[in-house]
Amino acid sequence: MSALTRSRSVPTNIPNDINLEYYTQRARGGAGLITTEGTMICQQGTEWQNAPGIWNQDQIDAWKRITDAVHAEGGLIFSQLWHLGRVSHPDAPEQKASGMPVYGPSSIAARGGKFRFLPGQPGYVTPVAVDDPRVIIDLYRQAAINAKEAGFDGVELHAANGYLVHQFLDSTSNKRTDAYGGSIENRARFGLEILKELVSVWGSKRVAVRLSPCGGYNDMGMPLQENIDTFQYFISQADDLDLGYICLVRYIPAFDPKIDGQPRATKHDVLKSYRPCIKKSPLFLNGGLTPDEADQLLAAKEIDAxxxxxxxxxxxxxxxxxxxxIPMDAKLDPKTFYGGGPQMPYxxxxxxYTDYPAARL
Structure with a gap:
């Protein structure tokens, strides 16, 4: 089960009883490995209202209830560690409460953008360039330590979908002239240093990374060859760490917004482009898979999960x-995907969220 932003940690950023019910249901339903929704490593750096965090003791204790319940059902659960970087907003409740500015690798605003809980369509703001990336890398390390205390089985670095790690990797959002910008090796440094810190806490097989090489979402995407060269380097270096898995998200039309009238994604075949780069770590694939398609890819040994x-x-x-x-017969209401906000009764x-019925076996 992939990470799914559901924004139900109301009224704060602390997981609650319905979060507990949600994850328990899915562990009971056979999700052998659950990746949590994006979990904030610090109060600064969030767009999403009511996304859970893992930076304080109350959050650790709340997650421990969930990990215990998942384990009781025979499941495993990784915490997805998340920082939104430049696509946060200064008026987002948690961002405002942090007293910190919106950060990015460079002072370049993402184009487009809208915020479900802010009036109008304010769009993204120009971020403050991160002065010392090691400060944020240390926050990821502490989040990994906290995740271990919370009883997780491992951590997944969210390096996809135009959030902070992806922003450092992409030359359209990273114009730094220090050791974290310019060349492919420098732009990859931020994410790779985070992975090494996570491995130092967890060991390699309990650390994973999620990547969306096609970009698009949150104004990401380089010219095709630069894009392929960049991700081939990053994936090869990450694979050398012998990770628990590398999860690639393939092209998804819903994550390809039109900006200035043109699709934003760098559309290409992620399996063909990056499978040869992965030799040590299991390869997981995400992005609109059907069960039949998954069976075929697994049987052909093109993917490991x-x-x-x-x-x-x-x-x-x-x-x-x-x-x-048994057929997939749920009638999904997209309006409920991201929660109703704290104004909605508990x-x-x-x-x-938790009211979809299980089938009778």
Missing amino acids: AVFGVLWIGHPDLAKRIEHG EEQKKG
Whole structure:
């Protein structure tokens, strides 16, 4: 089960009883490995209202209830460590509460953007360039330590979808002239140094990374050859760490917004382009997979695991449905994907979250 931003940690950033129910349902439904929704490494650096964090003791204790419940159902759970970088907003509640500016690798605003909980369409702001990236790398390390205390089985670095690690990697958002910008090796340095810190805490096989090489979302994407060269280098270097897995997200039309009238993504075949770079770490694939397609890719040994996202939203027993050939029949309401906000009564937060029924086996 892939990370799925659901924004139900109301009224704060601390996981609650319905988060507990949600993850328990899916562990019971056969999700052998669950990756949590993006979990904030610090209060500064979030767009999403009511996304959970893992920077303080209350959050650690709350996550421990969830990891214990997942383990009781026979599942495994990794924490996805997340920082939004330049696509946060200074008026986002957690960002505002942090008293910190919006950070990015360089002072370059992402184009486009809208915020579900801010009036109008304010768009993205010009970020403050990170002065010393090691300060943020240390926050990732502390988050990994906290995740271990919370009982997780490992951590996944969110390096996809135009968030902070991806921003450092992409030459359109990273114009630095220090050791973290310019060449491919320099732009890859930030993410690779984070991975090394995570490995120092967890050991290599309990650390993973998620990448979306096609870009698009949050104004990401380089010219095709530069894009391929950049990701081939990063993936090869990450693979040398002998990680628990490398998860590649293939091209998804929904993550290819039109900016200035043109699609933003650098569309290409991620398996063909990057499979040869991965020799030590298992390769996971995510992005609109069907169960039949996953079976074919696994049988052909093109991937080591199939990762499903949206299908898990409406089918808390997805793995068991696949195993027994039961149809995927949930009628999803996209309005409930990202929660209703703190103004919605607590019981109503369950709508489209924990109220999808399991099938009768």
